[in-house]
Amino acid sequence: MHKRILLSATLLFMISLSAGAYARASPWPVSDTTTRDSSIQKLTGFIKKISFGGVFQARYTGSLTKDVDVNGMYQPDAEEVVRNSFSIKRARLQAKAQVSDRFTAAVLINLAEFSGDTKGKVLENAYISYRWNDAINFTIGQFRPSFGLEDLYPVDIIQSMDFSNQYYAFGSNGWQSFQIGVSMFGSFNQESNLPMKYALSVVNGNNRNQASDNDNGKLGTARLEFGNMNKLSLGLNGGFGAVKRQNVYALGVDVSGVIPLAPKWDLQLQSEYKQGNNHQLYYALPDSIRSKEGVNRYIMDGVYVLPNFRYKINYKKLTSIEFSMRYEYFDENDKHDGAIRQSYIPMISLAFLKDYGGRVQFGMQIDQYNKDIPGTKTHNSNLLIIQGQCRF
Template structure:
C-alpha cells in the first residue's frame, strides 16, 4: 500500500512538472528567464563573510599560565601556546528592501565547552526609514563604543574588561531581545543617533529567560565617530525581583596630524550593578545586603596613532596604548584591576582585511588572590588576522 502511494505521488509531481514546462511556448523563454532572474536576484542579495584570528601567547610571569591563571603549585605551568581565537562565519540576506536577516557563528568555540556559545548573531531587522528601524533576535544592544565595532577592527588586542563585565551582566555583548534604532539630522553639523533595547539579560544561546525581569537600555550619540562624537548610555531593569541599573558616557574622535598621520581617541566610563557577582556569592557572604550594594565601575582610554601608507598591500602602521581601570565591587573593597595594553599592528588591504598585531597585556591588581586569575600577569601576544 505504501509503495503504491509513493508511486502515485511521484507520478503526480512528474505530470505537474511536465505540464508547467509545456505551459511556455517552445520558442518563448521570457517567462522562464523571468523566473530564473528572480531566483538569481534573491541569491545575489545573500552575502557571506567571516574573520579568522590565530595567536601565539607567552606568559612572562613564572607561575601564571597563558590564560592569566596563577598556578603556584603546578608541576608544569603552560606559559606559551598557539591558539585559534576566532573563526567566524556570517551569512546576511537582504530579503527585501526592508527586511534583513543575519546569522554569525564562531567555530573556534567548538574547541571547549560550547554551552551558551558558538551562535553569536541571529536576528531579523526591519527598516522603516532612517529614523525608525527594528531588530529582533540575538544581537549586540548598543550600550557603548565597543558595541558599535566588530572585534576585528578595534585598535587593541581585544575588548575591554568593562565590556566583558557588563556583557556578563546582560547590558552588552550578545543578548536576546528587541531593539529600535535610527538617526536624525544627518545633514546638520551635529547628527544624532539613538538606540533603545529590551533584552532578557541572561546572555546568548539560552532557551528562555531565567526570570521574569528584563533589562532596558538606551543610547544617544551626538556627532560623527570619524570626527568627534559623544555617547550617553543608560539602562535599568530587574533581576530576580531586584532592581538594577547601568549608565555610561563615551567620547571618540579622530585628530588629523599630517597628510599621512592621524590620532584616533576613544574613552568610556561605565557604572552599574554587578548582579552576576551578587548572585554567585553564598548567602553567608552577602549578609542580607541587596544587589544595590554591589557596584562595578571602570574607565579606559585608548589612543591609536596611525600612519597611512601605500606599499604593495600594506595600508597602515598603527601604535596604540590602552589603559583601563576597573573595579568589579567598589563598595566592598574588591580587587581593583589596572590594565596596560601596548600594541603595534600592520594593516593590509581594506578595513583590516589582513592584520598582524604584536602587543602585551599587563594586568596589575591592588591585591593578588593566589590560584586565581585575580593576580598580576604579563602576557605577550602575537596575532594574525584575515577578514573575508
C-alpha cells in the same frame, strides 16, 4: 538504458524551462550579484541578495610571569605551567540575506568555540531587521544592544588586542555583548553639523543561546550619540531593569574622535566610563552573605582611554601602521574591599588591504591588581601576544 537516459534528459529540460518561465514572471528585479545569488533570486522570487563573510584570528601567547599560564591563571603549585601556546581566537562565519528593501536577516557563528565547552556559545548573531526609514529601524533576535562604543565595532577592527575588561563584565551582566531581545534605532540630521543617533533595547539579560529567560525581569537600555565618529562624538548610555525581583541599573558616557596630525598621520581616540550593578557577582554569593545586603550594594565601575596613532602608508598591500596603548581601570566590586584591576595594552599593528582585510598585531597585556589571589586570574601578569587576522 538509452530510454532511461532519454527520460532523464527530457525531465531535466522540462524543469529548466519551468524555472526560467517562473523567473521571468517574478515581479522582483534581478540584483547584480554573483551567479549563485542570482540563481537563488530567480528560483525563490523574493531574495535580493545573500552575502557571506567571516574573520579568522590565530595567535601566539607567551607568559612572561613565573607561575602564570597563558590564560593569566596563577598556579604556584602546578607541576608544569603552560606559559606559551598557539591558539585559534576566532573563526567566524556570517551569512546575511537582504530579503527585501526593508527586511534583513543575519546569522553569525564562531567555530573556534567548539574547542571548549560550547554551552551558551558558538551562535553569536541571529536576528531579523526591519527598516522603515533612517529614523526608525527594528531588530529582533540575538544581537549586541548598543550600550557603548565597543558595541558599535566588530572585534576585528578595534584598535587593541581585544575588548576592554568592562565590556566583558557588563556583557556578563546582560547590558552588552550578545543578548536576546528587541531593539529600535535610527539617526537624525545626518547632513547637519550635529547629527544624532539613538538606540533603545529590551533584552532578557541572561546572555546568548538561552532557551528562555531565567526570570520575569528584563533589562532596558538607551543610547544617544551626538556628532560624527569620524570627527568627534559623544555617547550617553543608560539602563534599568529587574533581575530576580531586584532592580538593577547601568550608566555610561563615551567620547571618540579622529584628530588629523599630518597628511599621513591621524590620532584616533576612544574613552569610556561605565557604572552599574554587578548582579552576576551578587547572585553567585552564598545565601548567608546575600541576606545581609541587597544587589544595590554591589557596584562595578571602570574607565579606559585608547589612543591610536595611525600612519597611512599605502605601500602595495600595506595600508597603515598603527601604534596604540589602552589603559583601563576596573573595579568589579566598588563598595567592598575587592580586587582593583589596572590593565596596560601596548600594541603595534600592520594593516593590509581595506578595513583590516589582513592584519598582524604585536602587543602585550599587562595586568596589575591591588591584591593577588593564588589559584585565580586575579594576579599580576604579563602576556606577550602576536596575532594574525584575515577578514573575508
